[in-house]
Amino acid sequence: MILPLHEEVRARVRDALARLHGITDAELTIPIEYPPNRALGDLGTPVAFDLARRLRKAPRAIAQELAGAIGPIAGVSRVDAAPNGYLNVFLDRPTFLLARLGLAGSLPPAPARPEKTIVEHTAINPNKAAHIGHLRNSALGDTLVRVLKFRGNPVEVQNYIDDTGVQVADVVVGFQQLEKLSIDDAKRIAASTRFDYYCWDLYARVTEWYDGDKERLKIRAATLHDIEHGVDPTATLASFIAHTVVHAHLKTMARLNIDYQLLTWEGDILRLKFWARAFEVLKETGAVFLQSEGKHAGCWVMKIDDPDAAPAEDGEEDPEAREKVIVRSNGTVVYVGKDMAYQFWKSGLLGRDFLYRKFATRMDGDTLWATTSDQSQAVAEHPKFGDAAATYNVIDVRQSYLQKLLKQALSAIGHPQEADRLKHFSYEMVALSHATAQQLGFAPDPNSEEAKKPFVEVSGRKGLGVKADDLIDRVIDKALAEVDRRQSDLPPDERRRIAEQIGAAAVRYFLIKYSRTTVIAFDIDEAVSFVGETGPYIQYAVVRANKIIGKLQERFGLDETATLAGLPGSPPDLINEDAELWALVLEASRLDEIVEQVVRSLEFAVLAKFGFGLAQMFSAFYQNPKQSVINEDRAEARRWRAAAVVYCRQQLTRVLDLMGVAVPARM
RNA sequence: GCGCUCGUAGCUCAGUUGGAUAGAGCAUCUGGCUUCGAACCAGAGGGCCGCAGGUUCGAGUCCUGCCGAGCGCACCA
Numbered sequence: 128m129i130l131p132l133h134e135e136v137r138a139r140v141r142d143a144l145a146r147l148h149g150i151t152d153a154e155l156t157i158p159i160e161y162p163p164n165r166a167l168g169d170l171g172t173p174v175a176f177d178l179a180r181r182l183r184k185a186p187r188a189i190a191q192e193l194a195g196a197i198g199p200i201a202g203v204s205r206v207d208a209a210p211n212g213y214l215n216v217f218l219d220r221p222t223f224l225l226a227r228l229g230l231a232g233s234l235p236p237a238p239a240r241p242e243k244t245i246v247e248h249t250a251i252n253p254n255k256a257a258h259i260g261h262l263r264n265s266a267l268g269d270t271l272v273r274v275l276k277f278r279g280n281p282v283e284v285q286n287y288i289d290d291t292g293v294q295v296a297d298v299v300v301g302f303q304q305l306e307k308l309s310i311d312d313a314k315r316i317a318a319s320t321r322f323d324y325y326c327w328d329l330y331a332r333v334t335e336w337y338d339g340d341k342e343r344l345k346i347r348a349a350t351l352h353d354i355e356h357g358v359d360p361t362a363t364l365a366s367f368i369a370h371t372v373v374h375a376h377l378k379t380m381a382r383l384n385i386d387y388q389l390l391t392w393e394g395d396i397l398r399l400k401f402w403a404r405a406f407e408v409l410k411e412t413g414a415v416f417l418q419s420e421g422k423h424a425g426c427w428v429m430k431i432d433d434p435d436a437a438p439a440e441d442g443e444e445d446p447e448a449r450e451k452v453i454v455r456s457n458g459t460v461v462y463v464g465k466d467m468a469y470q471f472w473k474s475g476l477l478g479r480d481f482l483y484r485k486f487a488t489r490m491d492g493d494t495l496w497a498t499t500s501d502q503s504q505a506v507a508e509h510p511k512f513g514d515a516a517a518t519y520n521v522i523d524v525r526q527s528y529l530q531k532l533l534k535q536a537l538s539a540i541g542h543p544q545e546a547d548r549l550k551h552f553s554y555e556m557v558a559l560s561h562a563t564a565q566q567l568g569f570a571p572d573p574n575s576e577e578a579k580k581p582f583v584e585v586s587g588r589k590g591l592g593v594k595a596d597d598l599i600d601r602v603i604d605k606a607l608a609e610v611d612r613r614q615s616d617l618p619p620d621e622r623r624r625i626a627e628q629i630g631a632a633a634v635r636y637f638l639i640k641y642s643r644t645t646v647i648a649f650d651i652d653e654a655v656s657f658v659g660e661t662g663p664y665i666q667y668a669v670v671r672a673n674k675i676i677g678k679l680q681e682r683f684g685l686d687e688t689a690t691l692a693g694l695p696g697s698p699p700d701l702i703n704e705d706a707e708l709w710a711l712v713l714e715a716s717r718l719d720e721i722v723e724q725v726v727r728s729l730e731f732a733v734l735a736k737f738g739f740g741l742a743q744m745f746s747a748f749y750q751n752p753k754q755s756v757i758n759e760d761r762a763e764a765r766r767w768r769a770a771a772v773v774y775c776r777q778q779l780t781r782v783l784d785l786m787g788v789a790v791p792a793r794m
Numbered sequence: 795g796c797g798c799u800c801g802u803a804g805c806u807c808a809g810u811u812g813g814a815u816a817g818a819g820c821a822u823c824u825g826g827c828u829u830c831g832a833a834c835c836a837g838a839g840g841g842c843c844g845c846a847g848g849u850u851c852g853a854g855u856c857c858u859g860c861c862g863a864g865c866g867c868a869c870c871a
Contacts, residue, residue: 173813455869462871657833659819675830728810750835757830
C-alpha cells in the first residue's frame, strides 16, 4: 500500500504551490516517481521542471522553495531538493513498515467500486481439445478477474460456448460421414478415451476431406442447418459433442485454477430469439436500415462511423465500404448480429433474459451456472446474471474489427456510455517457434514462404498446435522429477500436489509475462523451464521466506505474532541504517500501485515483472549472510528483518494469488 | 489500397501517463553450497533503442516520412 502516500505527497505539493505561487489549476499533474536509488530519496517528483518556464525560475530554485514550504507530512521524515531540480521525499521507515503490518496506525480504506463488471473469456469452440493459444486467453482473462476483484470490483465471469457453429458441425460431419458413427458410438468413445483429443484428430481429417472435394462443403451446410434447427439425429450428436468437450475444457482450465460463474450457450441465444429482439431495438433506433440501392440492396446495414479514417480525398470513396451488412438479403443474420444481441444482454439493454440451470460445481464449491432455453431444466432460484455497468471481452486482436462494431451498435441504439464501458481486451496470438514446430513433426518446406516467417502459425484445422493438457503434463512431469530429487521424504501424493502447483505457476507466468501486443513464438523448452524469470522462481522466494519464519519458531520459540509484537517502540536503528532491507520493504509496498497500473494499461506483464523483481530482491537478501535473520544475535535487528520478511512474503503471496498461483509447502 | 500492431544486447523480451546512469531472463565466461536448503546468489563481457527529420528543459517513449515484419478490412464464422 503506497498509493495513499502518493496522494498525500501530491496534495501537499499542490498546497505549497498554491500558497507560494497561487497555482491552483486542477490540470497540473504531479507525477510521483522513484529516484534511481534510495540515497536520493524514496519518492520524487519532477514537477519543478514543468513549472520552470511558467515561473521563469530554475527548476532547482523552485524545488528548493517547495522543500522549504511543504511542511511536515505524516509518514515523511524529510523533503529534499536535488541539485538537478527534482523534489525528493524520504519516508519514516519504522512507521511505514509497522503500519503496513497492521502494527501501528491504520491505512485508509480502499475506494468503493460497487459497479458490476462482466469479464468474458476463454470461448473455445467446443469441438476439440484446448491448445496453448486458448490458454493465453484464459490466463489473461482469469488474471483480469482476479485483479479487478482485488481492487473491489464485483465481477461476473462468463465463458461463451459456440455450440451451434461451423466448427462443431465439422466434427459432427466427421462422425457421420468419415467414421459412420452414431451417438451411441460417440458415447462409447467418450467413456473410453480422451474425447477432446479424439475430436482434435478427427477435425483435422475432416478439413482434409473437404479439401478432397469442395462439393462436400454442402454436407457441412446441411449439418449446420440441422444443428440450428434441432433436427435429429444430428442435433443430439452435436449437443453431445459440445457438452463433452466443454467438460474437458473446464477440467483443463481447472488445472490452472481458472473457472467461471456462467456458461452462455449460443444455442440458447438462438432459441430464445435474442436476435429478433435485438433486431427490433436496432430498427426502432434507426441503427440499422434497409438499403434500397447499390450492391447492398435488400440488406439491413449499419453505418460504420470511423472518426479516425482519413476523409475521402476526391469523393471517389465507395459508399458501401462504410456500411456493414447485418442481415443478408435472404433474411438471415450475419455472425456479428448474435454478438450484438449477447452484448445488449450483458449491458442490460436487451429486455430479455436467459433461463438458467446448474451445470457443475466450481473449484470453491459454488455452482457453475449455464444458460438454458428449456423450461424443464430451468431453475427458478438463480443469481442475477448480465446487466453489468462495464464489460471486458477477452478476444484476440484479430477480432478487433468486430468488437469495434459491437461498440458502435451500442452507441447507435443510444447508449454511448455503455459503448464506452465496453472494453475489447485484445492480445496477440500464440504461434510456434520453428524448433518446436519441428519437434511436433511440422517442419515447413525450407523453400516455402512459411519457412521464412519468424514463427509457425497454429492451426486447429490442420491439427497443428500444442495441446494445453500436453503442455501442462510435461511441465508437471519435469517439476515432479525435481521435487522427487529434493523432497524424497514426502509421500508421493504430496510430491505430486507440489509438482502440480509448480507446473501451474510455470505455465501461467509464461502466458502473462509477455505484453499483449507481442506474438508469442511458443517454444516448448523455454516454457517448461523453471530457471530465471518464471513463476516457480517467485514461489521459491516465498517458500524460502516461510522457511525463515519456521526457523525462527524452532530456534527462538517465537511465532510470527510474537516476533512482530515486540517491534513497536523498539530501537529503529537497523531499518533506518540498512539500505537493502529498506529497499525491499519499499518495493514490496508498491503492489496497490502496480494493480492500478495493470488495470489502466491492461498489461499483466507489469504484474509479472513486479513479482519477479520483488522475488529477485528477496532472494538476494536471503542469500546475503549479513542479512541472516536466525543467525543474528541482536534481538532488535532480528525482529526488523523478520518483519521485512513477513511483509515481503505477504505481498509476494498476493502477487501469486493474482496470477492464480498457489504457494507450495516445500520446494 | 485503407486501418491496427510491432522493430531495443547473440536469442527471447521489459521499459504503459516523456524524466535522473536503457534493464531482465537465456546463452557465454569467472567465483560461491558444513550457511535462513544453490529451482539460488555475486561478478564480467555484450546496445548507431530499424533509418532520417521534428516537438521538448529532457525522447527508446510523442509527431512526420521512409524501410522491414505481423494481423485485420466479406451478403464467412
